[in-house]
Structure formats: structure tokens, C-alpha cells
Amino acid sequence: MAKPGSADRADGAADRMWWRALNDASAGRVVLPEVEPLVREHLRWHPHADAALLRRAHAVAHHLHDGQLRKSGEPYITHPRAVATILAELGMDTATLVAALLHDTVEDTPFTIGQLRADFGDEVAVMVDGVTKLDRSMYGEAAAGETFRKMVLAAAADLRVLLIKLADRVHNLRTLRFQPPHKQRKIAQGTRDLLIPFAERLGVYHLKRELDDLCFEFLEPEAYRATVAARDTARAQDRSELDGVVEHLRAVLAEFRVKADVLVKERHLHSIHSSRGGDLANLDPFAISRISVVVKRDDYRDCYIALGAIHGLWRPLPARFKDFIAVPKYNLYRALHTVVVHSSGRVFDVLVRTAAEYRVSEFGLIAYVADATSADGRRAVTHRPDLEWLRRLLAWQGQADAQDLLAGVRTDLGPDSMVTFTREGDLVTLPKGATPLDFAYTVAPELGDGYMGALVDGRLVSVSTPLRDGSKVEILTGGDSGPSESWLTFVKTGQARVGITRRLARRRLEETAAHGRTRVAAELLDRGIDLIEVESSGVATAVARRLGYPDLDALYAAVGTENVDLGDLVTALLAPR
């Protein structure tokens, strides 16, 4: 059917028919059987969900996108329906699925946010608006830093916006082969740079793995194909040794009275490739697998008992053991990771988690959204104190220049992080190589601004000393020691970079202002007039305002940089009012 505002602008009758059809869809009078698999999946998770609302949203989206095609030649509606299905399979709430179905309507059709709000309510409208704004910045000319800023802001408003964006990207990558090659690379690279770090931060490993592999396929096609071939060869090999390990472990866990499932999980392709540094020679069933122990009792003690059993069976590689239960990762992931050596000399990974944490460790934040009713779900995703990284990003993103923000966020979201502690024992996660200054600015901007020195594990260290994993750090403040340009050469976090740059700029302004003021004072003195009098009478401030400067310092700084002519200014200051 013809769309209003297109070639048929003059044709009022067609417009009216189009809007009437939209009304029918919006009122639930349109029956489209293709939405039913989505409805069934959603009801499987949420038996009392409002299926009619989902059908209505689908019918509206179907009508709005009518006549549009994907690059694959399929009707456009297949895309929002697939995005909603990805989210339904994760158990997301109804409002998120409705927003997913409608996520491209405001951008690509005559539908407005106002109409959307009237039809589907505020919650859905906020999400669609968030996704639309993200899309504009991702495909527009805005710098990557700006895009990042928008992602952070969208996440702050409602993390479900980011989840929709992730599912949207998963489907776009699944159908990326229909795009021209230069676009394939651009979209895959953008996903790797901007979206995968967020997927990891949100703990949504289920989607992150698929995104990893899709980006791998388009960015490193040769390595990707080689990895597929090597994996297939490994799959075809005799698995009896690996099965023996699993049987052995089951028996020993039973002896230790730990009720647990022991499963073999295949690594995803990108992980197979990167975990061996790209060396694909002699891959065997152990190399492409991880053994996953899921203890049934919701008690971490069972995890440690299981770990003891595992380390009793096989020698662990100490440097590879990670305790994400006692020292949690920056996201919601809680598990024990160990790498052990089999008697055959083969090395393999074992993960130990509780069944209750298993869902969280796979789906991250989504585990909370799906379990909550809509209102609680919203709170669950917007006010999570354990998502400290998000709180921190929000705290400083407003002051950062877009380029700094991007650089900072990339480091902050990078995979190499360490854990340090405040004197009170609070965790502070920092990128590897971070210094006491990074620590100070991460904890609080005032601490960074007032930085005088640092005690690391009780010893005074220099400002550029890299901190070590597990350090306890105490920041000493007071005095007037910083900042210095050289600090920018060794800090690792965006927070520190932004804080130092801001203070340097402030100090430069003060110095320039002092210099400008001296020149004004000297010029006035030549005429027998005291600047202090001109200032205290209020005349100087009035002149500054009239010339468009917020205060006297800004005016003096302009004199210092010769943006204001000294002679003109003196004339203005002496002019009779």
C-alpha cells in the first residue's frame, strides 16, 4: 500500500487508506500468522504475558514497513521479527519485545515517537527512541567517541536499549553477506570496537560469542576458515579420552558429595583461535572444549569443594587459576576457572559455577530482566550497584571530549583488567598498567585533583608506578603538587586523562589571565589609575559582561591571548558611564 508523504502526497485518498490500515493494525484487527512462533516462545518464558500486545505491535510494524525490502530481498518485517525472537529466546520481558518489533519504525517510516507513545505507552517509546538515537549516531557522520557517549547515556536511561541494539546487530551480522564487501568490514569492525565490549560488560556472553564469531568471519576470513577446518578435524577425532575425564570427574564429585552436572562445552571459533594465539596445529578434542561443572546447591562452598576435587585429580597451572567468586569480574560473572594438566600431558580448562549463577554467567544482565516483572525489571537494569563500570562511565562522560571518551572507554572496557583495593577494602577495577593517579580519579575526581602522593601496600610510590593486581592503595591529598603535562603520558584510564586535561586547561587559563591583568594594570598605571579601584567599583566586571565574557578572568585571559586589544579595553574601562 502506498505510504503517505511519498510520491502519493497529492493523493489524499491513498493517504487516508494507509492511515486507516495502520489504525486497524494498532487496534488488533489484523491477523498475521507469521508472528505466532515469536508469541509461543515468549509465552514459554512468561505464561501470563500479554500476547495480544505482541501481535498488535507486530501488525503495526508489518504495516509500517510494508513495501520495504532488506538487502537479502526479504520483506523488511523479517528483521524486527528476528530481533524480537532473539530477545524472546533469552526470556526478555514483553515491553522489550514490543520495542524490538518497532525499533526501526521511527527511523524508517512516517511513524513518530508521539504516535508510538500514544499507541504503546511510555516505556516502549523510551526504548525505541533510545535505539533510534543510537542508530543515527552509529551510521551517521558522528565520531566514534560521540557514539560511545550515546551508548553510555542510552544504557543509563535503560539498559534494555543496549540489549535491543545487541540483538539488532546479531541479526544484521547474520545477514551481512548480502551487504557489499566494504560495508561488511565497516559494520563488523564497528561491532568489534563498540558493541562487543558492551556485550561483555553486560555479561551477555550468549550474544557476545555469536558476535565474536560473526566479526571473526568478516574481518579475518582466512583465519576463520582455517579455524573451522581445524575444529572439524578435532571434532572427528576419538573422544574417548575426553569422555574418560568427564566420567572420572563425575565419580570423584560424587565421592565428595557434591551434586553437580559435568558437561563438555565446545569453545566458540574465535576463542579456539585466540586462546592458542592463532596456532591451529594439532587441535584435539581437549583443545576445542571446556569442561563445565555446574553445582546444583546454591552454595559457593560446593564450588570450592569441587575445585579441590579437580586439583586433587589433575595438577593445576597456578598462574591460570582465577577465582571470580571471591574477586568478581567487573560484570556479573561468578565462577572458578582453572587449567589443569592431564596425565597424558594434555592441558584443559574447567569452569565451576552454581546452577543459580549459571544463567547469570551466560546471560548476564538479561537473567535479571527476564525474572522480574516489567517495573522491577527496569529497576534491575538501571540501578545495579554491581555494574560499577557503568556508574563510573556516567560520572565522567559529561566532561570528556569525544576523542578522550572513546580512548578512555576502550581502555576501560578492554579485557585486561586488574583489581585493587581502597584502604577500606573496597574493590577498584582498573586496566592493567594503571597508576596511583588512575586509581585516584577512578575513586573520585576530587581525589585525583588533590593528588599529592600514594601509599601502595603501605609504601610511598612515585606517581607513575604501575599498580599490581591486588594492591591496596591509599591516596594522599593536599598541597599543590599537580598537575603536570607529563602525567598524560602514563595514565591509563579515561577518567584520569579527562581530569588532568581539565586541570591543565584551568591552570593555563589562570596563568594567561594573570598575565593579561598585569598588562591592563600597567597600562592604567601609566594614566595614573589603579586597576584595583576600577575592579572594586564594578566597572571592570560590567565591561567584561558587555564584551561577552562570563567574568573578569575570562576577559583578562583574552587580553593575555591578545584576543582583546589592550588599548580598546582601557578606553572602555575609562569611558564615562
Ligand code: MN
Ligand atoms: Mn534494526
